[in-house]
Amino acid sequence: MRAIVFDFFGTLTDPSAETLRADTFAATAAVLGIPPERFWTAMSGSFPQRVVGEYGSTADTLRRIAGECGADPDQETLAAAITSHHAGAELVRRPRSGALPTLDHLRAGGYRLGLLSDCSSELCEAWADTPYASRIDAPVFSWREGHRKPDPRLYATAAARLGVPAEECWYVGDGGSREHAGAERAGMRPVLITNAGHPGAHAFRVDPDAFVPRLSIDDITELPALLHRYAHSA
Structure with a gap:
């Protein structure tokens, strides 16, 4: 061996x-102006697709999830959301x-x-x-x-x-x-x-x-x- x-x-x-994940998602949702429960549901529901790359990069993912949640972030907001999301991911890992x-x-x-x-x-x-x-x-x-x-x-x-x-x-x-x-x-x-x-x-x-x-x-x-x-x- x-x-x-x-x-x-x-x-x-x-x-x-892993118990921190809900709070990290909520932080990203706040940046995007999306209710945290709605963002959590969209992210959790898309997990099977996201883990095989179907949603693309983090930027692509957050843009798509925001759209599914009824938001249309500008570039500045999206950049801030990406920063928030990566910071949250670092805590979880x-x-x-x-x-x-x-x-x-x-x-x-x-x-x-x-x-x-x-x-x-x-x-x-x-x-x-x-x-x-x-x-x-x-x-x-x-x-x-x-x-x-x-x-x-x-x-x-x-x-x-x-x-x-x-x-x-x-x-x-x-x-x-x-x-x-x-x-x-x-x-x-x-x-x-x-x-x-x-x-x-x-x-x-x-x-x-x-x-x-x-x-x-x-x-x-x-x-x-x-x-x-x-x-x-x-």
């Missing part, structure tokens, strides 16, 4: 930060405690690290400036690929970019988007992060996975020990 592919939200990010040191430890141990995220434009546009970018060898984003988990093409793409057969990849995630079932079918070895210390995190999973991997950990900081045990028992 030479590589590890991680989910992003709720796996590398702080699971509790803050690293979970121990995530960055764990990634550093795994890289130092010789693992190739990949990412497979169902995400919209905000993460892709900001990726290079995040603290994750320098630690991930092969990021794969649904927004760029035009497919979302558990599409087998995403797992194949992650393995190919890592230069490692899927059978030699771990897949680590919190269980949304049927990701572990997809990883298993792709030949990867799935590990569930239960987020037991974040009891509300499960409420934010999209399309939760009925398949439960044999291996699980409560927090990402437990991953190196699990991999060590496996390496010495295999």
Whole structure:
């Protein structure tokens, strides 16, 4: 096992930060002059399309959502809304405690690290400036690929970019988007992060996975020990 592919939200990010999303959407809605509930409904309802790139960039997305909500922002207002939206997205993707040191430890141990995220434009546009970018060898984003988990093409793409057969990849995630079932079918070895210390995190999973991997950990900081045990028992 030479590589590890991680989910992003709720796996590398702080699971509790997802509770901030409603407020960040409300802040963007206020800039656009849209009632927050209406903006939330439009954004939430468009998630399946937004994460495969159908709404385009953040600028395109906010312009389209504003139109669907009956607003027609001028360029200045739209620019302010984009700034607000990116600032909110940064709050939601803050690293979970121990995530960055764990990634550093795994890289130092010789693992190739990949990412497979169902995400919209905000993460892709900001990726290079995040603290994750320098630690991930092969990021794969649904927004760029035009497919979302558990599409087998995403797992194949992650393995190919890592230069490692899927059978030699771990897949680590919190269980949304049927990701572990997809990883298993792709030949990867799935590990569930239960987020037991974040009891509300499960409420934010999209399309939760009925398949439960044999291996699980409560927090990402437990991953190196699990991999060590496996390496010495295999």
